[in-house]
Amino acid sequence: xxxxxxxxxxxxxxxxxxxxxxxxxxxxxxxxxxxxxxxxxxxxxxxxxxxxxxxxxxxxxxxxxxxxxxxxxxxxxxxxxxxxxxxxxxxxxxxxxxxxxxxxxxxxxxxxxxxxxxxxxxxxxxxxxxxxxxxxxxxxxxxxxxxxxxxxxxxxxxxxxxxxxxxxxxxxxxxxxxxxxxxxxxxxxxxxxxxxxxxxxxxxxxxxxxxxxxxxxxxxxxxxxxxxxxxxxxxxxxxxxxxxxxxxxxxxxxxxxxxxxxxxxxxxxxxxxxxxxxxxxxxxxxxxxxxxxxxxxxxxxxxxxxxxxxxxxxxxxxxxxxxxxxxxxxxxxxxxxxxxxxxxxxxxxxxxxxxxxxxxxxxxxxxxxxxxxxxxxxxxxxxxxxxxxxxxxxxxxxxxxxxxxxxxxxxxxxxxxxxxxxxxxxxxxxxxxxxxxxxxxxx
Amino acid sequence: xxxxxxxxxxxxxxxxxxxxxxxxxxxxxxxxxxxxxxxxxxxxxxxxxxxxxxxxxxxxxxxxxxxxxxxxxxxxxxxxxxxxxxxxxxxxxxxxxxxxxxxxxxxxxxxxxxxxxxxxxxxxxxxxxxxxxxxxxxxxxxxxxx
Numbered sequence: 302x303x304x305x306x307x308x309x310x311x312x313x314x315x316x317x318x319x320x321x322x323x324x325x326x327x328x329x330x331x332x333x334x335x336x337x338x339x340x341x342x343x344x345x346x347x348x349x350x351x352x353x354x355x356x357x358x359x360x361x362x363x364x365x366x367x368x369x370x371x372x373x374x375x376x377x378x379x380x381x382x383x384x385x386x387x388x389x390x391x392x393x394x395x396x397x398x399x400x401x402x403x404x405x406x407x408x409x410x411x412x413x414x415x416x417x418x419x420x421x422x423x424x425x426x427x428x429x430x431x432x433x434x435x436x437x438x439x440x441x442x443x444x445x446x447x448x449x450x451x452x453x454x455x456x457x458x459x460x461x462x463x464x465x466x467x468x469x470x471x472x473x474x475x476x477x478x479x480x481x482x483x484x485x486x487x488x489x490x491x492x493x494x495x496x497x498x499x500x501x502x503x504x505x506x507x508x509x510x511x512x513x514x515x516x517x518x519x520x521x522x523x524x525x526x527x528x529x530x531x532x533x534x535x536x537x538x539x540x541x542x543x544x545x546x547x548x549x550x551x552x553x554x555x556x557x558x559x560x561x562x563x564x565x566x567x568x569x570x571x572x573x574x575x576x577x578x579x580x581x582x583x584x585x586x587x588x589x590x591x592x593x594x595x596x597x598x599x600x601x602x603x604x605x606x607x608x609x610x611x612x613x614x615x616x617x618x619x620x621x622x623x624x625x626x627x628x629x630x631x632x633x634x635x636x637x638x639x640x641x642x643x644x645x646x647x648x649x650x651x652x653x654x655x656x657x658x659x660x661x662x663x664x665x666x667x668x669x670x671x672x673x674x675x676x677x678x679x680x681x682x683x684x685x686x687x688x689x690x691x692x693x694x695x696x697x698x699x700x701x702x703x704x705x706x707x708x709x710x711x712x713x714x715x716x717x718x719x720x721x722x723x724x725x726x727x728x729x730x731x732x733x734x735x736x737x738x739x740x741x742x743x744x
Numbered sequence: 745x746x747x748x749x750x751x752x753x754x755x756x757x758x759x760x761x762x763x764x765x766x767x768x769x770x771x772x773x774x775x776x777x778x779x780x781x782x783x784x785x786x787x788x789x790x791x792x793x794x795x796x797x798x799x800x801x802x803x804x805x806x807x808x809x810x811x812x813x814x815x816x817x818x819x820x821x822x823x824x825x826x827x828x829x830x831x832x833x834x835x836x837x838x839x840x841x842x843x844x845x846x847x848x849x850x851x852x853x854x855x856x857x858x859x860x861x862x863x864x865x866x867x868x869x870x871x872x873x874x875x876x877x878x879x880x881x882x883x884x885x886x887x888x889x890x
Contacts, residue, residue, distance in 0.1 A: 724755050
C-alpha cells in the first residue's frame with residue numbers, strides 16, 4: 302500500500318496504511334472479515350448460535366455489510382452470565398492472555414486473546430500512537446495501570462512496537478511520575494485525563510514547570526472527559542491532549558484514537574465495525590445521528606463480539622478528516638445510555654456531576670451518586686471521597702468544600718444535591734468505567 | 745518550637761474512630777494527646793505522636809487522608825487567669841486561635857495546652873516577647889518519658 306498523499310508530513314507510519322484505505326476497499330475488507338467472524342462465532346459460541354437459530358439465521362445470511370443489522374446484539378450481561386469463559390471461541394491452548402474488568406456488581410467480566418489477537422491489538426495501538434504524531438525516539442510514560450485492566454499492557458505493547466521507548470511506570474505515585482517525567486525526558490504520557498490534571502496541580506506545587514519539559518502529547522482515555530478538560534490540560538501543561546477510546550469487551554484501548562486534527566477519535570474500522578442504534582429500539586441510525594455505539598470485532602479470534610452494545614452515546618462523523626484518514630470518527634462521548642437518571646423531572650447524566658466536581662476540585666475525585674426517595678421526594682446525594690489535596694484541617698474548611706461542591710452541582714445540573722464527604726477508598730472503583738449511580742428509589 | 749500534629753478525616757459513623765486508634769495501637773504508637781472535632785456527617789481526629797512520619801505512613805497506607813499541621817505547645821499556669829493572659833498576648837499580636845486542646849500531663853504546677861494558630865510563627869514570636877516559652881517537641885517527649 303502506498304503512502305496517502307493527503308497525510309500530513311511526518312505522521313505516517315507504515316502500519317497506519319489501513320487508516321487511509323479508499324472507502325470501497327475498506328468496505329470490501331470489512332465485509333470479508335465480518336463473514337469470517339460471524340461464521341467463527343456461529344460455529345464456536347453456543348450463545349450466539351442459539352440466538353441466530355432463534356432468528357432463523359445462518360452465517361450465509363450475511364452477504365452485504367448492511368446485513369449486520371439482522372444479527373443479534375451482545376450485551377454486557379451476556380459476559381456476566383457466561384462467566385468466566387462461556388463466550389470464548391478458542392480452546393485455552395490457543396489463548397495467550399486473559400484480562401478482566403472489575404465488576405461493579407459481583408463478578409468481573411473476563412476477556413481473552415490469542416497470539417493473533419494480541420498482534421491485532423498491538424497493531425491498532427501502534428496506529429493510535431502514530432495518529433497523534435508519536436514515533437520512534439519518543440519516550441512514552443505509560444501511567445495506565447498494569448494488571449488485569451487492559452490499559453497498561455495494551456498501551457505498552459503498542460508503544461514498544463511503535464519503536465518508542467516505554468517507561469512502564471503504571472498508575473499512581475504522583476511524585477515519582479513527575480520525577481521520572483523530568484529526569485527521563487518523557488515526551489508523551491498515557492493516563493486518564495483526570496489523573497493528568499492531578500499531575501499538573503502536583504507539578505505546580507513542586508515547582509516543576511511542565512511547559513519547559515520535553516513532554517508534548519498526552520494519550521488520555523479510560524474515562525469520559527470534556528472539551529473544557531482538554532482546554533485546561535493544554536493551557537496549563539503546554540501539551541496536546543488526545544482522546545483514545547476503547548473498552549475491554551472489544552479489545553481494550555485502541556478501538557479509536559484521535560489524529561493530530563483532534564476532531565474526535567477515528568475508529569479502526571478494519572477491525573472494529575461501528576454502528577449507531579437507537580438505545581431504546583435498537584434500530585440502526587444513519588451517520589451523524591446520535592445514539593448508542595454498537596461495535597463488532599472483525600478480527601478477534603478468542604472472543605468475537607458481534608454487535609456489542611457499548612452503552613456509550615455518540616454519533617459517527619463520516620465527513621473527511623483533514624488528516625486524510627478514511628476511518629469514521631466518533632463524537633466525544635458525553636454520556637452513557639444506562640447512566641442517565643431522572644430526578645424531580647430533570648434528566649441528569651453523571652458526566653454533568655463530574656464537570657461540577659471538577660470545577661471545584663481541579664481533579665476528579667472518586668464519587669458516587671445515590672438516589673433515594675424520602676416522603677415522595679427524590680433526593681440526590683453525591684458522595685465524594687476526600688483527597689489529601691482538598692482536606693483542610695478544620696471543620697470550617699471541610700464545610701466550605703461541601704458547600705462549594707453542592708453549589709457547583711446545583712448550578713451545573715439544575716438540581717439540588719446533598720454532598721456527603723466520605724473517607725478515601727470507601728467507594729467502589731474500577732480502572733475503566735465505574736458504576737456511578739445507585740438508584741435506591743422504589744418507584 | 746512547633747509540634748507536628750496529624751489530622752485525619754473520619755466519617756461520622758460507628759467504628760470510624762476505633763479503626764485508626766486500633767491501627768496505631770497495633771503498630772505501637774503512643775498517643776500523647778488527641779482531640780476530635782465533629783459535625784453530623786464527618787469528624788476530624790487530631791493527634792500527636794512521637795514518630796509522626798511513621799504514623800502518617802501507616803495511616804495513609806490504610807487509606808486515611810492525613811494532613812500534617814504545626815501546633816504550638818504552651819505551658820499555662822494552673823490558676824485563675826492563666827489562660828486569659830496567654831490569650832491576651834495573642835490577641836494583641838493579631839494571631840487567630842483556630843482551635844486548642846489539652847495535654848494530660850502537668851508540669852511544675854502548669855498545665856499544657858496545644859494550640860493551632862493561623863500563623864504559628866507569629867504566635868511564637870509574640871509569646872516569646874512576653875516571656876512565654878512554647879514547649880518544643882524534644883522537651884515534650886522527654887517529659888512524657890520521665
